[in-house]
Structures are given as C-alpha cells and as structure tokens.
Amino acid sequence: MSKSIFIDTSICTACRACQVACKQWHDLPAETTKNMGSFQNPPDLSFSTYKLVRMTEEMINGRLEWLFFPDQCRHCVDAPCLETAFDETAIYRDPATGAILYTRNTKQLDADEIIGSCPYNIPRKAADGTLGKCDMCNDRVRNGLKPACVTACPTGAMTFGDRDEILASANKRLEKVRQKFPKAMLLDPNEVNVIYLVAFDPKLYSEYAVASADRGGLSRGVALRKMMGPFAKLLKV
Amino acid sequence: MELNRRDFIKISGATAAGVAVSGLGFDLSQVKSHASMLKTQYAKETTTICCYCAVGCGAIVHTSKRGDGRVINIEGDPDHVINRGSLCSKGSALKQLTENENRLTEPMYRAPYSDKWQTVSWDWALEKITDRVKKTRDMTFEKTNAKGQTVNRTTRIASLGSAAMDNEECWIYQSLMRSLGLVYIEHQARI
Numbered sequence: 001m002s003k004s005i006f007i008d009t010s011i012c013t014a015c016r017a018c019q020v021a022c023k024q025w026h027d028l029p030a031e032t033t034k035n036m037g038s039f040q041n042p043p044d045l046s047f048s049t050y051k052l053v054r055m056t057e058e059m060i061n062g063r064l065e066w067l068f069f070p071d072q073c074r075h076c077v078d079a080p081c082l083e084t085a086f087d088e089t090a091i092y093r094d095p096a097t098g099a100i101l102y103t104r105n106t107k108q109l110d111a112d113e114i115i116g117s118c119p120y121n122i123p124r125k126a127a128d129g130t131l132g133k134c135d136m137c138n139d140r141v142r143n144g145l146k147p148a149c150v151t152a153c154p155t156g157a158m159t160f161g162d163r164d165e166i167l168a169s170a171n172k173r174l175e176k177v178r179q180k181f182p183k184a185m186l187l188d189p190n191e192v193n194v195i196y197l198v199a200f201d202p203k204l205y206s207e208y209a210v211a212s213a214d215r216g217g218l219s220r221g222v223a224l225r226k227m228m229g230p231f232a233k234l235l236k237v
Numbered sequence: 238m239e240l241n242r243r244d245f246i247k248i249s250g251a252t253a254a255g256v257a258v259s260g261l262g263f264d265l266s267q268v269k270s271h272a273s274m275l276k277t278q279y280a281k282e283t284t285t286i287c288c289y290c291a292v293g294c295g296a297i298v299h300t301s302k303r304g305d306g307r308v309i310n311i312e313g314d315p316d317h318v319i320n321r322g323s324l325c326s327k328g329s330a331l332k333q334l335t336e337n338e339n340r341l342t343e344p345m346y347r348a349p350y351s352d353k354w355q356t357v358s359w360d361w362a363l364e365k366i367t368d369r370v371k372k373t374r375d376m377t378f379e380k381t382n383a384k385g386q387t388v389n390r391t392t393r394i395a396s397l398g399s400a401a402m403d404n405e406e407c408w409i410y411q412s413l414m415r416s417l418g419l420v421y422i423e424h425q426a427r428i
Contacts, residue, residue: 015325015326016326017323017324017325017326017328017329019326020326020327020329020330021312021324021329024310024311024312024329024330024332025310025312139274139275139276140275143275143278145275146322148312151312151313151315151322151323152312152313152322152323152324152325152328152329153323154320154323154324154325
C-alpha cells in the first residue's frame with residue numbers, strides 16, 4: 001500500500017512551516033532572494049528548495065482571494081520522470097511507500113528531458129546536472145514518522161497516511177468544502193499520491209497545479225523504451 | 238505503436254548498456270539503504286519549549302551522541318499538548334539558533350561614538366556590564382518613594398528580553414532583575 005499526502009489548501013494559512021521544516025530536515029541551504037512584490041519566497045522551487053508555498057492574489061466574485069499552494073512533488077502513481085529516465089539507479093519508486101526517489105545518479109540523465117516529462121514542473125537541476133526534488137521524507141516514513149512538512153503543519157491542512165484512507169478523507173473533506181466553495185475540487189486524485197484540494201480554478205493557484213496536455217507525459221522515444229520495459233527486465237535476469 | 242527493426246536495435250542497444258551500468262558500475266543497494274536510515278537514529282532526544290512566542294509549543298531536540306553534542310534536528314513534539322507535533326515556520330527553524338555559521342559566538346562591543354564593532358573577551362564584557370549596572374543602580378536606587386513607603390527600586394535601568402530564553406532561564410533572569418530593584422522588565426514579544 002503506497003502512502004499519500006492530502007493538502008487541503010482551503011485551510012492553509014501560508015505560514016510556510018512546511019517549507020522551512022522541509023529545508024530543516026534535508027539540511028538544505030537558504031537562497032539569496034530579492035523582494036518580488038509577494039510574500040512567496042523563494043520565487044520558485046530549486047535544487048535546494050523541494051517545497052514552496054506559492055501565493056497569488058486573485059479577484060474572484062468581486063472579492064480579493066489570497067490563494068496558497070504548497071507546491072511539491074506529487075509522487076505520481078505512474079511517474080513520467082521514472083519512465084523517462086528508465087534507469088533504476090537514478091530514479092526509482094520505493095515499493096513500500098510509493099515515493100519516487102532521485103539518487104545522485106540523476107547526474108547521468110538528460111536533466112531537461114526529465115524536467116520536461118514532469119506534468120507538474122517539479123524536478124530542478126543543480127549546477128552539475130544532478131536532479132533534486134521532494135523525497136516524501138522516505139527515511140522518516142520508513143521509520144514510522146510522518147514527512148517533515150506534514151509533521152510541522154499547524155492548521156492540519158496536510159495529512160499523511162495510507163493511500164485509500166487519505167483518498168477517503170479527501171473526498172469527505174471535498175464534500176464539506178463544496179458547501180462553501182461550489183467549484184472546489186481534488187487535483188488528479190487518481191494519478192498522484194500528493195492530493196490537493198483547491199477551492200477555486202486550479203490554474204489560479206499555479207500554472208502546473210493540474211497535469212495538462214501541453215506539458216509532461218512521454219515522448220515517442222520514451223514510450224518506446226517503456227514498451228521495451230518488461231523485455232529489458234527479462235534481459236537483466 | 239509499431240516498432241521497426243532500426244528502433245528495436247536502438248532500444249535493445251541502450252538497454253544492454255543500462256544493464257552493464259547497473260550490474261557492474263554501481264551498487265544500488267547502497268543508495269536504497271540510505272532511505273531506511275534516519276539521521277536522528279542514534280541521537281539523544283531532549284524535550285524543550287520553543288523560545289519564540291507565548292504559545293509555548295513543545296519540541297524535541299536531537300543532539301549528537303558522538304561527543305560534540307551538536308544539534309542534528311529540532312522538530313515538534315507529537316506528545317506535547319499544545320502543538321501536538323506541529324510548529325510554525327519560525328519554530329521549524331529552531332535548529333538555526335545553534336547551528337548557523339552567521340551566529341555571533343563572541344561578545345561584540347561598540348564604544349560610544351564609534352561606528353565599528355569589535356570583538357572582546359567574555360571577561361572584559363561581563364566586567365564592563367557589571368561595573369555599569371552597579372554604578373547606575375547605586376546612583377539611582379530609591380529606598381522609599383515620595384510618600385515614605387518602602388520601594389527599594391531603581392527606575393533608571395530597564396530590561397528588555399530575551400526571546401531566545403526558555404522558561405527556566407527567564408526565571409533566573411527575572412530573579413536577578415528583581416534583586417537589583419528593576420521595575421521595568423519587559424519582553425520584546427509583548428511590544
């Protein structure tokens with residue numbers, strides 16, 4: 001049974017505890033940034049920022065809505081990056097948790113091809129081409145702890161657990177949120193293990209909040225490699 | 238999708254190379270075993286209270302047992318009644334109170350009218366502080382007020398802080414200030 005994270009953006013206050021807790025646990029350095037006219041900081045995900053609370057201000061029904069979106073890797077059920085890489089020493093799935101994990105061997109991959117394959121635009125490359133992103137705190141999860149971000153969340157906007165339980169609670173919560181926000185929805189719940197609940201149009205929160213046809217997925221070459229997958233495994237034996 | 242002969246060779250060639258790499262050049266088990274090790278596995282756990290605001294969240298401090306005793310990790314204490322494991326962004330960064338290369342580790346002194354800070358020794362700094370506190374306190378100490386009531390106070394020294402002190406340190410600090418006769422004792426979090 002894979003693990004899932006549910007992120008209810010309707011009760012997120014953008015305190016950024018998740019963002020800091022993530023950096024803290026992974027011993028990632030801070031970045032030098034400039035004020036870009038928003039509380040969102042740093043401006044984007046990077047090799048040393050796996051989690052970022054995106055903030056946008058939108059006028060919706062004549063009311064100013066400040067939308068918060070704690071962006072991170074979705075740990076896709078069928079991960080395009082994993083299939084694009086086709087190299088288990090670089091990108092693999094932990095069968096116990098469902099987490100998609102990047103190793104230092106991602107340095108040998110075509111970084112831009114991997115980033116391009118991600119429908120959510122998550123992986124980022126270091127100066128030397130090594131790829132980095134959220135690892136769902138696999139070390140913590142394997143040892144019975146919750147991911148650092150979920151542990152830190154003071155409002156309970158993030159919850160963590162077995163996939164079926166998280167899906168059930170997400171659907172239950174959606175029903176309740178819809179009473180106030182009729183357009184509320186879960187984002188790609190059947191495709192990903194990090195399930196977001198948004199109150200408004202997901203595109204307002206982040207350009208890549210939902211998987212879109214014009215980004216990600218498998219190129220022809222990758223699809224061919226994927227078709228060869230079972231055969232390649234036979235060869236290894 | 239149909240595969241033609243050329244693509245097939247291309248793919249099978251690439252696959253063979255992949256096998257060679259994973260079979261000989263790199264031991265995957267090493268990378269994977271990393272996932273099952275917790276960095277706090279052999280650390281000493283100590284509970285504490287977050288020093289920042291008045292909510293008083295509980296946290297667990299993981300320190301190294303290898304002699305240097307440095308902090309490895311600080312996170313919310315799931316057993317604490319107030320925060321049940323959660324922390325805000327400031328609390329989540331508690332580790333940086335000790336593990337940060339930008340931290341000042343020596344006392345700094347700026348002389349009157351100077352525009353520079355200089356590093357001084359603890360002995361020098363503490364002596365200087367003691368001298369000045371004693372001098373001001375003795376000069377301004379009031380045993381009684383205008384009505385003749387016993388007050389034993391000084392109103393010429395104020396204390397501000399500190400947000401970086403925990404509960405017990407605050408108690409000691411408060412005792413010291415009261416014994417000197419201070420009445421203006423404040424904490425910047427309340428201002």
